[in-house]
Amino acid sequence: MGNLIHNLLPEILIIISSFLVLFNSLFNTKKIKEVNIYISSAGIILALTFLFMQAGTISFMNNSLINSEYTKSIKILILISSFISLCFINFGKNELINKFSGEYTFLILISITGSLLLVSAREFFTLIISLELLSIPIYLITAMGGNPKVAIEGATKLFFFGTVSTVLIIFSAVLYFAGTGTTLINFSELDSTDLISMLSLFFFFLSICFKSGLIPMHFWLSDTYQSAPSNLLPYLSTVPKIAVISMLIGLINYNSFFESFSSMKNIIFIFSACSIIYGSILTLKQNNLFRLLAYSGIPHAGMMVIFSIINIELSYSFIFIYFCFYIFSNLALYMTLSFITNNQYSFLADNLKGLYKDSPYISIILIVSILSLAGVPLTAGFWGKFNLIILTYASYGAFYTSFILIGAAIGFYYYLRIIKLILSDKNINSLNKIDISIQNKILLGFCILIIIIIGLNPNLISYLI
Amino acid sequence: MSVFFVLILPLISIITLCLNNNRNVIRYLPILISTLSLGIIFQFVFKNQLISESTFDSLYVNFYSLLPIFDVNMSFKIDRISVLLLFLSQITIITAFFSTLKIASNGQSLDESYTRLKQINIWISFISIGICGLIISSNLFVFFLFYEVAAVPIFLMISTWGYNLKREVSGPFQKILKHFNVGTREYGSYKITIYLFVASILIFFGLAILGISAGSFEIMNISNLDSYKINSNLVFWLLLIGFGTHSALWPFHTWAPDGHGTAPTAGSIIFAGILMKIGVIGFIKILIPLMNEITLDYSNLIITLASINIVYGAFTALRQDDLKYVAAYASLSHIGYIFLALMTNNKTGIDGAIFQIISHGLIICLLFFTVGVIYRIKGTRLISELNSMLDSSPILSSFFIFSAFASIGFPLTSGFVSEFMIINGIYKSFEPTNLGILLICIPTLGILLTTVYMFRAVKDCFITLANKIQQIIDMDKDEIIICFVLCFFILFIGLFPSIIQDILNESYKGLVMK
Structure with a gap:
């Protein structure tokens, strides 16, 4: 029991802080926002400290959860990025936040717990529960968007399709159980000639596609990004995606999967190549800024999924650099x-x-952040793409790599277009004056600093893990 | 070591310009910084006694390791050729800074024009870092990294500060082309960006394959390997098309005239002076030394393309009405000489190629600079609208005429020396064959055509008399200074070519293909 608490301490701490936030906003009448910031940051920072103290690979709760160096580094990233986005939400001068600070913070903390559990999950029930824990708060917050009519539409879409994806993953679990007689995930135990096991894998991957926004399950992205409250987007665009994709990478490499299912390599690659190419092409024609950036996330998700078909021992620190760049940009x-x-x-x-x-x-x-996303040298984004291209070439050769290159080339076009607009002279509809609090300026500066430091020397990041 | 400050010094001007709004600082600090870099390069040349001493081999520094698995390091190497290229790049950058000084008089309010000046100077400083890093890089990866640093600001510079031209669209694709707004700066900048980024991706892909298959990204380590490992057709084609696009080699040249036409004067100067040489630098640093055998196999192809460049560029320049387009096609034609000379495979020819790189850089800087001044004074660059400039602005006209003579290859200018050496080199390597005679004819024909289109421009714009007497408007002091400096170097190389040959010394050996 003591061992169990020790291994799950970060998650437990965040759950505790989320309930403290809830009680605070229920019973406290003055300075709700400030107290919420203190509670949530204290929870996250404590969780980070205990995370750093974990060491080695341990399976617990009947092998349904695992803690390893890999999950530890991903969890650190998730916690840092959610810390930044939570601070950002509460430091803002938005009316919506002043009204709903308690609900917002509570729901996001719950969602963070879900994502932390998801990274460790190695069993179907744990996985499904943590996925739901991750998603349901997001459905709720999306509905709180600035324009009620649009927000409800976006949230309803997200909710319906999210539920369908959950159904898919449950179906996959059922098929898996039928094939192997256990719910502990070890895909290499499946019989590769059996139709049931192939279907199970297929539905599992389709559900992952939905959660990470890969083609062909990408359609919810644009509506959700457009209708969600814009200060949720820093969280929405980073943590769920990172958690789901790192879970996939961990699961696939955790088992020596591809020995029995070598054809899955091609299937996963086709999904990600389609996302890279088709996602880039979709982005070209967008003019609404939210939809443009939502679509531009599809190629990135595709590139991250490619890491799952590359040998983890080679790509371990490279995955981390890509996630780092993606999160901070x-x-x-x-x-x-x-x-x-x-x-x-x-x-x-x-x-x-x-x-x-x-x-x-x-x-x-x-x-700077857009240049980093486009992958211009001297920013972190360049290293992300450079490593990915080198690894893909080393493992799969020129044909596979060309898809990534074409995606990157199209990406340059739409990212540079935004920069050109920012720098151009004409100013027809002048924007409102933007005032930022000093805390938010510091947060922004911190992100940019990390982007540039990684860009100058990516080796520094390896001291973190 | 101190020579590596050329990479760091522009950062000072970038940071200062970001924080400072003092007008004199914005105008003169970048010039000061680049002059300092030029001083550092001269100091390096004299300290290592590069002139008339043969002790200096090359200076190699590895700052830190980036990716130990693939041997990717932040490493730089300075040899005799790169010293000369550094010199050229700094001169080009200084000229570009001088050309921005007068940007204030473009019909805008003073504050706005200074904001423009500030931004454009920041971009040029970034380009300066990129170019210098690229020239002295010693790692395939570092080469690509600085290449990108130089390429991104170009797009922003042209799309935000370029000129809109009026161009008639005709031909079978008229309807489609009208859709693209041919002639606007958006068109120019997107055309350049698409060309250069496609080229960049091809180069990146080529370099990555080269590095991975050789097991190392260090240029020195690769050159020690057996050649069968790296002589792959795929890599060669990727690099040839990539570098060729960048240097406007024939079928991939169409971005160059449009880019030059729509770019601001500073942009054109940087383009023609040094950015179009990136492809040539790629040939000198990577293709010829590392992929020796395969380049030799394809040398006839490269010679053909280069010959087409020379003749085609010259013939097209004959028909142009816009002075900038004339200069652009002229530089297209002159780039062909460099490729031709690199394939000659002997000392005279390869020295001639380096001479041509430097001499063409200096001459085209002067040409574009004077064209920019003409546009500032007269408000037009069209040959049909200009006349009797020799009366109304004598100093400007003399500089333009000087640059025209230099680009023809008039004796005592650097153009003569380089063209002479190139023809000499071709004669030495191909003399006994019919091909050799044909190849000698091509540069000669190029020189002849250059004479025609340059004299046409000079005659129509400067000597033809106008009906009414015009007001005398001429260059300003600072413009005269930079033109004078450029003329000095052009004449100096023309009068004492042996100094450059002393600096080059035996470095042709690395470029001779076995």
């Missing part, structure tokens, strides 16, 4: 966007014109 990007757009769900990319003149600090941060 997206955090900086969506935080600044939330200031600029101010919850206007119909914000066009053209409205960014002349931003540089009005607010240089914000636009420099926006430019």
Whole structure:
């Protein structure tokens, strides 16, 4: 029992802090927001400290959960990024937050617990429960968006399709149980000639596609990003995606999977290649800024999924660098966007014109984060893509790599277009004056600093893990 | 070691410009910093006694390791060729900075124009870092990294500060082309970006395959390997198309004229002076030394493309009305000489190629700079609208005429020396064959055509008399200074070519293919 508590301490701490936040916002009448910040940051920082103290690979709760160096480093990333997005939400001067600070913080903390458990999960019930724990708070917060009509539409879509994906994964679990007689996930135990086991794998992967926004299950992304409250986006765009994809990578490499299912390599690659190419093409024509960035997340998800078919011993630190770059660039990007757009769900990319003149600090941060997402050298994004391309070439050769390159090339176009708009002269619909609190400025500066430090020397990151 | 400061010094001007709004700082600090870098390069040349001493081999520094698995390091190497290229790049950057000084008089309010000036100077400083890093890189990865640092600002520079041109669209694809707004700066910048980024991805792919198959990204380690490992057709084609696009080698050249036409003067100067040389630098640093055998196999192809470049560029320049397009096609034609010379495979020819790189860089800087001044004074660059400039602005006209003579290859200018050496090199390596005679004819024809289109421009713009007397408007002091500096170097190389040959010394040996 003591061992169990020790291994699950970070998750338990966050659950405790989430309930403290809930009680605080129920019974406290003054300074709800400030106390919420203290409680949630204390919870996350304590969880981080206990995470750092964990060492080695341990399976517990009848092997349904696992703690290893890999899960530890991913959990650290998740905690840091959720810490930043929570602080950002509570430091903001948004009316919505002043009203619903308690609910917001509580729900996000619950969702963080879900994502932490998901990374460790090695059993179907744990996995499904943690996936639900991760998703249901997001359905709720999406419905709190600035424009009620649009928000309800987006939230309903997300809820319906999310439920369908849960059904898919439960179905996959049932088939898996039928095939092997256990719910502990070890895909290599499946019989590769059996139709049932192939179907189980297929449904499992389809559900993952939904949660991480891969083609062909990408359609919820744009509506949700557009309708969700814009200060949820830093969280929504990073943590769930990272948690789900790192779970997939961990599961697949955890078992020596591809020895028995070598054809799955190609299937996963086809999914991610389609996401990279088709996602980039979809992004080209978008003019609504939220939809544009939502679609631009599809190629990134595709690239991250490719890590799952590369040998983990080779790619371990590379995965970490990619996730790091993705998290910090997206955090900086969506935080600044939330200031600029101010919850206007119909914000066009053209409205960014002349931003540089009005607010240089914000636009420099926006430019650096976009350059990083595009993969320009001297930013972290370059290393993410460089490593991925090198690894893919080393394991699969030129043909497979060309898909990533084409995706990256198209990506340059739409990312540079945004930068051009920011720097251009014309300013027809002038934006409102943007004022940022000093705490948020520090958060933004921190993200940019990390992007540039990784860009200059990616080896520094290996000291973290 | 101190020579590596050329990479760090521009950062100072970038940071200072970001924080400072003082107008004199914005105008003159970047010039000061680049002059300092130029001083550092000269100091390096004299300290290592590169002139008339043969002791200096090369300076190799490995700052830190980036990816130990694939031998990716932040390493730089300075040899005799890269010193010369560094010199050229700094001169180009300084000229570009000088050309931005007068940007203020573009019909905008003073504050706005200074914001523009500030941004454009920041981008040029970034390009300066990229170019210098690329020239002295000693790792395939570092090469690509700095290449990208140089390529991104170009897009922003043209799309935000370029010129909109009026171009007639005709031909079978008229309807489609109209859709693209041909001639606007958006068109130019997107065309350049698409070309250069496709090229960059091909180069990246090629370098990655080369590095992985060789097991190391260090250029020195790769050159010690057996050649069968790295002589792959795929890598060669990727790099040839990538570098060829960047240097505007014939079928991939169409971005160059449009880019030059729509770019601001500073952009054109940087383009023609140094960015179009990136492909050539790629040939000198990577293709010829590392993939020796396969480059030799394809040398006839490269010679053919280069010859087409020379003749095609010259013939097209004959028909142009816009002075910038004339200069752009002229530089297209002159780039062909460099490729031709690199394939000659002997000392004279390869030295001639390096001479041509430097001489063409200096001359085209002067040409574009004077064209920029003409546009500032007259408000037009069209040959049909300009006349009797020699009366209204004598100093400007003399500089333009000087640059025209230099690009023809008039004796005592650097153009003469380089063209002479190239023809000499071709004669030495191909002399006994029919091909050799044909190949000698091509540069000669190029020179002849250059004479025609340059004299046409000079005659129509400067010497033809106007009906009414015009006001005298001429260059400003700082413009005269930079033009004078460029003229000095052009004449200096023309008068004392042996100094450059002393610096080059035996470095042709690395470029001779077995």
